[in-house]
Amino acid sequence: MIDPFIDFGREICGDLEAAEQREWLVTNGLGGFASGTVAGSLTRRYHGLLIAALQPPLGRTLLVAKLEETAEYDAQSFPLSTDRWTDGTIAPRGYLNLERFRLEGTTPVWTFALADALLERRVWMRHGSNTTYVRYDVVRSSGALKLTLKALVNYRCYYSLTRAGASAGAWRMDIQPVEHGLRVTALEGATPFYLLGATARVEPAEEWYLNFDLPAERFRGLDDHEDHLHAGTFTADLKSGNPLTIVLSTESGADSTHELQARWARETVLLDQWTHTMSRLTDGAPDPTPPWIRQLVLAADQFIVRRPLAADPEACSVIAGYPWFSDWGRDTTISLPGLTLATGQPATARSILQTFARFVDGGLLPNRFPEGSEPPEYNTADATLWFFEAIRQYYAATDDRKLLRGLFALLADIVDRHLRGARHNIHVDPTDGLLYAGEPGVQVTWMDAKAGNWVVTPRIGKPVEVNALWYNALLRTAEFARAIDKPPAEYEHMAAQARANFRRFWSPTMGCCFDVIDGPG
Incomplete structure (x- = not known):
C-alpha cells in the first residue's frame, strides 16, 4: 500500500x-x-x-x-x-x-x-x-x-x-x-x-x-x-x-x-522505476524530491494507453487529457519525455514513438485520432516537428541507435516532404529556408480554437515557434545521421539557412519577436 x-x-x-x-x-x-x-x-x-x-x-x-x-x-x-x-x-x-x-x-x-x-x-x-x-x-x-x-x-x-x-x-x-x-x-x-x-x-x-x-x-x-x-x-x-x-x-x-494487491504492486513497480532513474541522475545521493512528486509519477502513468495495431497489439499511445481528449500528436510528442523517460519507462517511450511513426502520412504526424472509424486528422504543422525533439530526448536517454536506424528513412522523408510541400500549404520557402504553413479555414498550430468554420487564430504564414521547431528538426536529423554514419551535410546546410533568416522574426522597435511573418496580404 x-x-x-x-x-x-x-x-x-x-x-x-x-x-x-x-x-x-x-x-x-x-x-x-x-x-x-x-x-x-x-x-x-x-x-x-x-x-x-x-x-x-x-x-x-x-x-x-x-x-x-x-x-x-x-x-x-x-x-x-x-x-x-x-x-x-x-x-x-x-x-x-x-x-x-x-x-x-x-x-x-x-x-x-x-x-x-x-x-x-x-x-x-x-x-x-x-x-x-x-x-x-x-x-x-x-x-x-x-x-x-x-x-x-x-x-x-x-x-x-x-x-x-x-x-x-x-x-x-x-x-x-x-x-x-x-x-x-x-x-x-x-x-x-x-x-x-x-x-x-x-x-x-x-x-x-x-x-x-x-x-x-x-x-x-x-x-x-x-x-x-x-x-x-x-x-x-x-x-x-x-x-x-x-x-x-x-x-x-x-x-x-x-x-x-495487484494494483498496489503495479504502482510500487512504477515508483521503483522512477526511483532507480532518479538515483542514476543523482549518483545515489539521498533523494531530495518532495512527496507530491511521487503522486505525479503515478498520475503520469494514467495518460499512457494501448493503441493495439495489427503489427503490434501492445502498441502504446498517450491520451492528451481526461476526460474528453483522445490521443493527439502534439500533446504526445511534447509530453513523452516527462511521462516516460523521467519516470524510468524508456521501453514505453520507444513504443509510443514507433506507434506514431506508423501513422505518418504525407510527411505529417496526425494531429488527433477521432472517435469511431474516422481516419486520423493531419491539420498540424508542429506535431511532426515535436516528433524530432521527442526522438532526440529518447536517444539522449538510451543511446538506442537501433531505433534511429529504423526511423531515419522516415525522418528524412518528412524533411523532404516539407521541402516539396505537405497538406495545408505546409512547405519550405526556398528563398529563406523558413517554413510556411496554413490555409483559410484550417488551424495548424497549437492555437487551434475553431468555432464552426471560423478559425479564431489562423496564423497563416511563418509562425515563430514552428520555425524554431523546424530549425531544431534539421539539427536533429543531422545529429541522427552522424550517429548512424549517414551524411549530415544536407541537413546542416538547411539548418544554417533557417538560422540565418530566423532573425527576420525580431522586431527591434517592439523588442520582441513577431508571432507570424509573411502572412497573407
Missing part, C-alpha cells in the same frame, strides 16, 4: 461545494476510466464508475454511472450516495456521513462514519481491462452492517447524454441473471457488460431514475440533465475482515481476488 499524499477531512468532505469541486480519476491503460466527485454526486457527463474503451484507446462508452448506496447499522439507515436533481433537490446527502477522503496511490478511498462504525469504499480499475472494482470494508463496528447497492447503468458515448424522459419504457435493456450477478445488454449489437458481487445477493430491476442535475455541464453552457437505469440491487451483510467487492466489467469472468 502507498501512503496517501492527498487526504481530506470533514472540513472538505462535509462541505458539498468544496467536495464537488474536488474530483477523482482512475484509468485502465486502454483509454477507459472512472471518475467523479469527492462528494459522490455526478456533476459532469463524464462522471461514472465504468466508462469503457470499447475500441482502445477510444470508443469510450458510459456503462455504469454509479451505485446508489445505503448502509443499515445500529437500527439506523445511513445514505452513502449524494445526488443532485433538476428541481434543485439534493437527496440523499451521503456526503454528510463522509469522514475522510484520501488517495492510496491512485486509488480513491472514502471513509464513512456511521454511528460508532467506520466503513471504507475504494474504487480502482484493472490495468488493461474494462473492469472497475468497488470495494467496501468495515473498519470498525460493534454489530452487523447491511449494505444495499442499486446499480445505475447506461449505454452511451461518453460525451453525449441520455434522456429517457416520458418514453422511458421504450428503451428496455436485457438484464439477465448470471453467476454472482447480472449481465446487461443495452440494445441489439451492444457490448454486454456485467454487474457482479460474489458475496452479495442480487435482484434484477428495471426502473429509470430521471433528471439527474449536472451543474458542471450547465456552467459550460451545455445540456445539464440526464437519466440512468436502475438495473439491479445488491445486498450484503458486512463485518470486519470480510469485504464486499462489486465488479463492473465487459468481461464475464472478471474476478476480484487479489486485484487490489
Whole structure:
C-alpha cells in the first residue's frame, strides 16, 4: 500500500461545494476510466464508475454511472450516495456521513462514519481491462452492517447524454441473471457488460431514475440533465475482515481476488522505476524530491494507453487529457519525455514513438485520432516537428541507435516532404529556408480554437515557434545521421539557412519577436 499524499477531512468532505469541486480519476491503460466527485454526486457527463474503451484507446462508452448506496447499522439507515436533481433537490446527502477522503496511490478511498462504525469504499480499475472494482470494508463496528447497492447503468458515448424522459419504457435493456450477478445488454449489437458481487445477493430491476442535475455541464453552457437505469440491487451483510467487492466489467469472468494487491504492486513497480532513474541522475545521493512528486509519477502513468495495431497489439499511445481528449500528436510528442523517460519507462517511450511513426502520412504526424472509424486528422504543422525533439530526448536517454536506424528513412522523408510541400500549404520557402504553413479555414498550430468554420487564430504564414521547431528538426536529423554514419551535410546546410533568416522574426522597435511573418496580404 502507498501512503496517501492527498487526504481530506470533514472540513472538505462535509462541505458539498468544496467536495464537488474536488474530483477523482482512475484509468485502465486502454483509454477507459472512472471518475467523479469527492462528494459522490455526478456533476459532469463524464462522471461514472465504468466508462469503457470499447475500441482502445477510444470508443469510450458510459456503462455504469454509479451505485446508489445505503448502509443499515445500529437500527439506523445511513445514505452513502449524494445526488443532485433538476428541481434543485439534493437527496440523499451521503456526503454528510463522509469522514475522510484520501488517495492510496491512485486509488480513491472514502471513509464513512456511521454511528460508532467506520466503513471504507475504494474504487480502482484493472490495468488493461474494462473492469472497475468497488470495494467496501468495515473498519470498525460493534454489530452487523447491511449494505444495499442499486446499480445505475447506461449505454452511451461518453460525451453525449441520455434522456429517457416520458418514453422511458421504450428503451428496455436485457438484464439477465448470471453467476454472482447480472449481465446487461443495452440494445441489439451492444457490448454486454456485467454487474457482479460474489458475496452479495442480487435482484434484477428495471426502473429509470430521471433528471439527474449536472451543474458542471450547465456552467459550460451545455445540456445539464440526464437519466440512468436502475438495473439491479445488491445486498450484503458486512463485518470486519470480510469485504464486499462489486465488479463492473465487459468481461464475464472478471474476478476480484487479489486485484487490489495487484494494483498496489503495479504502482510500487512504477515508483521503483522512477526511483532507480532518479538515483542514476543523482549518483545515489539521498533523494531530495518532495512527496507530491511521487503522486505525479503515478498520475503520469494514467495518460499512457494501448493503441493495439495489427503489427503490434501492445502498441502504446498517450491520451492528451481526461476526460474528453483522445490521443493527439502534439500533446504526445511534447509530453513523452516527462511521462516516460523521467519516470524510468524508456521501453514505453520507444513504443509510443514507433506507434506514431506508423501513422505518418504525407510527411505529417496526425494531429488527433477521432472517435469511431474516422481516419486520423493531419491539420498540424508542429506535431511532426515535436516528433524530432521527442526522438532526440529518447536517444539522449538510451543511446538506442537501433531505433534511429529504423526511423531515419522516415525522418528524412518528412524533411523532404516539407521541402516539396505537405497538406495545408505546409512547405519550405526556398528563398529563406523558413517554413510556411496554413490555409483559410484550417488551424495548424497549437492555437487551434475553431468555432464552426471560423478559425479564431489562423496564423497563416511563418509562425515563430514552428520555425524554431523546424530549425531544431534539421539539427536533429543531422545529429541522427552522424550517429548512424549517414551524411549530415544536407541537413546542416538547411539548418544554417533557417538560422540565418530566423532573425527576420525580431522586431527591434517592439523588442520582441513577431508571432507570424509573411502572412497573407
